[in-house]
């Protein structure tokens with residue numbers, strides 16, 4: 001399996017705590033921008049969730065601190081949550097406390113998941129693929145094909161000519177961790193989905209034209 005920065009980065013208590021305060025608890029000037037983007041992203045996600053059959057068994061891959069695990073539980077799905085980081089998973093446990101329907105939480109690599117074929121009705125995977133190189137992403141999509149009987153909702157970090165220039169300018173002025181280290185064009189995303197044996201149903205930019213986040217609804221049958 002390939003090595004990439006996003007696989008190790010979150011396996012730290014400090015990083016997990018920081019990620020959690022970005023989305024949970026008190027609103028502050030520091031977390032305002034990210035919280036606002038997060039809310040738009042969650043709204044888009046909930047829109048897609050309305051299009052899939054209710055009450056099924058769902059696997060939330062790369063659950064992180066449990067932002068989407070919680071939304072799935074609130075929508076009455078039976079949820080199994082997985083992530084490669086034990087530190088992030090601890091927050092998923094805390095953040096989903098008191099909600100019914102959490103079947104299991106496991107440490108697992110999205111490219112090799114410890115479940116039998118067709119174990120789930122649906123799969124969600126938000127904010128992982130933009131941090132994963134192309135070949136590994138296809139392996140992860142093949143795991144989705146193997147495990148989901150019906151649907152998947154997946155977040156991709158896309159790039160177009162405008163975003164490519166914008167990101168170059170941004171990287172020149174703002175140093176630090178890139179937010180979309182392994183971008184794909186929309187065509188590349190479609191070809192990755194197809195090469196994993198999946199079918200793209202529909203998709204939507206989180207902030208059309210302004211940011212790289214794109215959520216796809218996928219047919220896994």
Ligand SMILES: C[S@@+](CC[C@H](N)C(=O)[O-])C[C@H]1O[C@@H](n2cnc3c(N)ncnc32)[C@H](O)[C@@H]1O
Nearest residue numbers: 007010062063064067084085088109110126127
């Ligand atoms: C940016 S966080 C997103 C968390 C959550 N889905 C959300 O949207 O808030 C990315 C997560 O992917 C996890 N991750 C990275 N590589 C992974 C892999 N190969 N398998 C499973 N999880 C992975 C990290 O540990 C981290 O929790």
